[in-house]
Amino acid sequence: MAEDPDAIENLLQESRVFPPLPDFTAQANVADSSIYDEAEQDLEGFWARHAETFHWFKKWDKVLDWQLPFAQWFVGGTTNLSYNCLDRHVENGGGDKVAYHWVGEPGDTRSITYAELLSEVCQAANGLKELGIEKGDRVAIYSPMVLETVIAMLACARIGAPFTVVFAGFSADSLADRIHDSGAKLLLTADGSNRRGSVFPLKPQADEALKSCPTVERQLVVRRGGNEVDWDEQRDVWWHDLIPRQSDTCPAEELDAEHMLYLLYTSGTTAKPKGIKHTTGGYMVGTAMTHKWVFDVKPDDVYWCAADVGWVTGHSYIVFGPLANHTTGLMYEGTPDFPDKDRWWSIVEEYGVSILYCAPTAIRTFMKWGDEYPGSHDLSSLRLLGTVGEPINPEAWIWYRKVIGSDKTPIVDTWWQTETGMIMISPLPGVTVTKPGSATRPLPGVSADVVDKNGVSVPRGHGGYLVIKKPWPAMLRGIYGNDERYKKTYWSEYEGIYFAGDGAKRDEDGYIWVLGRVDDVMNVSGHRISTAEIESALVGHPSVAESAVVGRSDATTGQAIAAFVVLRAGVKGDENLLAQLREKVSEDIGRFAKPKSIVFTEDLPKTRSGKIMRRLLRDISEHRQLGDVTTLANAPIVAEILERSTESSGEDD
Numbered sequence: 001m002a003e004d005p006d007a008i009e010n011l012l013q014e015s016r017v018f019p020p021l022p023d024f025t026a027q028a029n030v031a032d033s034s035i036y037d038e039a040e041q042d043l044e045g046f047w048a049r050h051a052e053t054f055h056w057f058k059k060w061d062k063v064l065d066w067q068l069p070f071a072q073w074f075v076g077g078t079t080n081l082s083y084n085c086l087d088r089h090v091e092n093g094g095g096d097k098v099a100y101h102w103v104g105e106p107g108d109t110r111s112i113t114y115a116e117l118l119s120e121v122c123q124a125a126n127g128l129k130e131l132g133i134e135k136g137d138r139v140a141i142y143s144p145m146v147l148e149t150v151i152a153m154l155a156c157a158r159i160g161a162p163f164t165v166v167f168a169g170f171s172a173d174s175l176a177d178r179i180h181d182s183g184a185k186l187l188l189t190a191d192g193s194n195r196r197g198s199v200f201p202l203k204p205q206a207d208e209a210l211k212s213c214p215t216v217e218r219q220l221v222v223r224r225g226g227n228e229v230d231w232d233e234q235r236d237v238w239w240h241d242l243i244p245r246q247s248d249t250c251p252a253e254e255l256d257a258e259h260m261l262y263l264l265y266t267s268g269t270t271a272k273p274k275g276i277k278h279t280t281g282g283y284m285v286g287t288a289m290t291h292k293w294v295f296d297v298k299p300d301d302v303y304w305c306a307a308d309v310g311w312v313t314g315h316s317y318i319v320f321g322p323l324a325n326h327t328t329g330l331m332y333e334g335t336p337d338f339p340d341k342d343r344w345w346s347i348v349e350e351y352g353v354s355i356l357y358c359a360p361t362a363i364r365t366f367m368k369w370g371d372e373y374p375g376s377h378d379l380s381s382l383r384l385l386g387t388v389g390e391p392i393n394p395e396a397w398i399w400y401r402k403v404i405g406s407d408k409t410p411i412v413d414t415w416w417q418t419e420t421g422m423i424m425i426s427p428l429p430g431v432t433v434t435k436p437g438s439a440t441r442p443l444p445g446v447s448a449d450v451v452d453k454n455g456v457s458v459p460r461g462h463g464g465y466l467v468i469k470k471p472w473p474a475m476l477r478g479i480y481g482n483d484e485r486y487k488k489t490y491w492s493e494y495e496g497i498y499f500a501g502d503g504a505k506r507d508e509d510g511y512i513w514v515l516g517r518v519d520d521v522m523n524v525s526g527h528r529i530s531t532a533e534i535e536s537a538l539v540g541h542p543s544v545a546e547s548a549v550v551g552r553s554d555a556t557t558g559q560a561i562a563a564f565v566v567l568r569a570g571v572k573g574d575e576n577l578l579a580q581l582r583e584k585v586s587e588d589i590g591r592f593a594k595p596k597s598i599v600f601t602e603d604l605p606k607t608r609s610g611k612i613m614r615r616l617l618r619d620i621s622e623h624r625q626l627g628d629v630t631t632l633a634n635a636p637i638v639a640e641i642l643e644r645s646t647e648s649s650g651e652d653d
């Protein structure tokens, strides 16, 4: 643990409060606070009652089996998430309802109903079977924001083939690492996708990755970009050649509640990403119920979660939670500034979007672009706004409510993680008095707390570490293939308590304010990246001897990546090398991980035991008063780094 959150400069004294409007409360899915007491009185009974509203082939024998730190929920029950997301609604007469309005960046669109989605998922499932995929086989998915990505996820869930979606912004190397770790047998990709008016090629990266992935036998390719691609006749097959000719019925496998649904790789404090394992039954109940409570979803809503499907937000709140609730969703392929900076708002107006869920980075970007873009559209259909992924500063919160939400929509600031699978801390929009910048309090059935170094709850008005004290249904079931790392990362800091890695403050009213990571994990635009991953990419360059990376505050992206690089003897640090280093990170990890600034230095500030003083580098990057440097082994280097940082930091915008 690197920081003491009680020492973290105490935020803002934010005093504005926003009680729910009576009209909103009157129609809300959760209209009073009795749900908290209900969960408190009988946690297992509470989740079991909600689980009963889903389809189970066989009901569970036991709600929870908790062998710390390994949980099993709905033990002995069998179900199928694809069935619960699709067949259940179609059988109940809801097949004609639109499941997704999909909007392509160039302007092509498609609306797909639940009945159509079910048929296409069945065809895709049959196609996967034809390619040799069976229950238990892993499928990797490296594809853009197209409906086929969602169809493939549901098809995998249908036949019990755990999938792992790799965000399309990751590089070939990162994709290969994830395929190695998961042992995937098939890769789904696309030729390319549309980004900011041009085609971003994907298959070349996938092909590159597959050079080192012997477990992958077949590659299924969606045509989207229309770009030229290489083709391996033995291995590659077009989606449009395989899937449409399949039968559109495919029975949903009866799967154990604890059957692995997916793996999702996320950064930790080392360079090797962790395969977070999620299973079927508890995840279904957790994501669907939280989606219903937090977003207050009603049959007529048009709900837009603007995350990428490659992150956990996309898994839980574009795909599984919303479909389980028979929601009409919206998916947009491209960037918010194409053809102009009002693209999102024109989509909101055209489709009558009523609920919007996005990251603070996006909100800050829109703020910077100016009010005229949202101002030129009718946004009156919006009735609820949400944020996720990073702390939201009160100014951005207020702007979001005023400019996007007509000064009346509730805002739900939702705290959760890849590991938690579902939203854990959030207002309930019909019940909670919100404060800009606070995720408020744990949801019903969630025992999040803020504790001190010894694991004791901190009193009101104090800071500490965010933890979760009791198991919850959508919790991770482990790190794939690495139980030891699972125990060490999440369960070793405090006896019997899940340590989330975030610092938080509990205010005088008991509200939780999440302050950010306390470990060496950065949060750039809501994407988690470890300092170690970037450092290892940098030292992989032949000119680099050593490097240290820190996240520094950035007005738009939350944190920006600042790198300090020690070059090998005789190498000169110039513009050309700066560009090469940025390119190296982009190639090794992905383009979203490029450092914003790189400073060449003779040495790095280190303690006498040889540990790099990242906190000091952060202070330098943020132009803060430096603390005591006398414990450093090489104190004079600090002055030198300071000088170089102001001289030329190689800023990349």
Ligand code: PRX
Residues within 6 Å of the ligand: 266, 312, 313, 387, 388, 389, 390, 391, 392, 413, 414, 415, 416, 417, 418, 419, 439, 500, 501, 502, 514, 515, 516, 517, 523, 526, 527, 528
């Ligand atoms: O630091 C917290 C931050 O994002 C981390 C989780 O990142 P990831 O697993 O990529 O999932 C992001 C989307 C669920 C957390 O440890 N974080 C997430 N939501 C918030 C947040 N920080 C402050 N406020 C939030 N609402």
